[in-house]
Amino acid sequence: MTISQRPLAAIILAAGQGTRMKSARHKVLHPVAGRPMLLHLLEAVEALGVDRKVVVVGSGREQVEAAVAGKGVSIAVQDRQLGTGHAVAQAHDALAGFAGDVLILYGDVPLVRTETMRAMVERLNRGDEPRAVVLGFRPDDAAAYGRIVADAQGVIAKMVEYKDASSEERAITLCNSGLMAVRSSDLFVLLDRIGNDNAAGEYYLPDIVMLPGATSAVIETDADEVAGVNSRAELAGVERIWQDRRRAEAMREGVTLIAPETIFFSHDTKLERDVVVEPHVVFGPGVTVEEGAVIHSFSHIEGAIVRKGAEIGPYARLRPGAQIGVKAKVGNFVEIKKAVLGDGAKANHLSYIGDADVGAGANIGAGTITCNYDGFFKYRTQIGAGAFIGSNSALVAPVKVGDGAIVAAGSVLTADVSADALALVRPAQTEKPGWAKRFRTAMQERKAKR
Known part of the structure; x- marks a missing residue:
């Protein structure tokens, strides 16, 4: 049980192909400090005291399944890459009968602390009971991250993917890490309601926040904590962050x-x-x-x-x-x-x-x-x-x-x-007087004749 006294589950998304890594090894299994990224995340989840752990796999699933064998992890399969909302929906059967809170995490975002996960769950169970809690951050360069429009209390007015954002929305510095806490009673009902009418034609998990009927909240963390890995250079960056810590x-x-x-x-x-x-x-x-x-x-x-x-x-x-x-x-x-x-x-x-x-x-x-x-x-x-x-x-x-x-x-x-x-295991030392001088003279004469 967590400190909220409600059961807690974690869904970890690990279905991406990771083509930019250019590797036969699954992206989430590339090591940071000698341990696969996915196992770093599982360690932090286990320290929180979760009741169920679900890893959503796709391409390269055999590698991931082998890595988590014996760790009390259920496997869900996303056969087609139709977006993060679709990926989370694949965990439905693995969470059958579960009633509690659900953390949604990413296998290629390995540095999230147990304390941050706990803060997300606590915010979900605060008196105003938001529909979802989103983990936000403010990077030095917001680049192509999705943006969050929120008030001073962290109540979200709008979340929008970068590809669908206006120029004014792209100027906002508060970004969406993709990590989220949601009640299990709401999660799959909300996922059934979202569509894919967007620039990529995908089902975006953040879209559940903007469905009518309730408000959601955001809490913030440092950008380093939600650094993701999509390339070897980004893997090296996450290694640097971990080592500095x-x-x-x-x-x-x-x-x-x-x-x-x-x-x-x-x-x-x-x-x-x-x-x-x-x-x-x-x-x-x-x-x-x-x-x-x-x-x-x-x-x-x-x-x-x-x-x-x-x-x-x-x-x-x-x-x-x-x-x-x-x-x-x-x-x-x-x-x-x-x-x-x-x-x-x-x-x-x-x-x-x-x-x-x-x-x-x-x-x-x-x-x-x-x-x-x-x-x-x-x-x-x-x-x-x-x-x-x-x-x-x-x-x-x-x-x-x-x-x-x-x-x-x-x-x-x-x-x-x-x-x-x-x-004492060596032959007795012997000496041949004058041998070295005779050897040098003979060799010098021989060399002079060439």
Whole structure:
């Protein structure tokens, strides 16, 4: 139930072909911050506490259906593109028996906040009980948006599509986002009454506002919140808006972003207070960074947990399954994948640690790699607490290095090493006196004869 104590449903329109995206992917499934636009909108709807969710699909419906599978969404199909009013009407059967309020949203307008949706429903249930509540905005350039003529209390006198507006109406700055709240008892009755006598020959959803018999109201929001996506350029614009929001939120929560405009978050990035993020860092999905950790410049982190006080980078890559312990250090040009780096452990330079467990306080020397793949299967490497792995070593998994053991630099390890032992796996060094000088002389003579 919503705060109005009336059931609430949401209809999300996602039937457009999205031809301007020039993509095999359905428009509403293009990602913002690593998550499809449609799923951003569904998350905001779910936070509102809706009883029913209906997505209206058309072209590319199989992709949309797969994306919302298991999310409690009903599917309605618009076979022909006859306008927004016609699209909403296709949700009739999915809402059979529903009595409450209905939010009408757009799958390619993904940044609408739960709070804004709530404000629309509250206005619908205010004492004057408008027929519909329209979400309006005032863009810097009103362009071809439909216009809203309203009084100081937000009561709508007229709504008109840009193509059908007069020059005086086009001068109005209050625009129609297309989002609307309507009572279910009114919605489909009103849709049956609208016609398509307009420049496009379509059934416009906003036309229900102008039907005689009741008044409607408008509430306003920022233009950024109702930014829509019809092209790659507009997708990039929505990404920018989302990232700017998230950066501001992170800093309000006590995170230091030294150059905020260079940091890119995923939809689910979690940073605790006193985390410091240096310039040019990218967070992929599934990242948690705990209090006091430092992420140095040019690092890329995805599917990883960074514990308190750890340091990452610069130029580090943490891949899915990486777990970096308290006050551990992952340095420059180090890649960690599906591996645990224990508390206080260090991998400071030029290493690949994959499918491994590294004990607390262990030190991984420069150029070390875990050889975890034989072309068919992956194998794990275990490195004990306090162990020291010398530079330029290759640990051929499956292999185990015991606590406190030392692996000498340049070793190729193919067998387990006991705790506190020294493993030295390289041929004895030999020397041939004068060989280098004789070699240079011979080669110079040979070159002179050419």
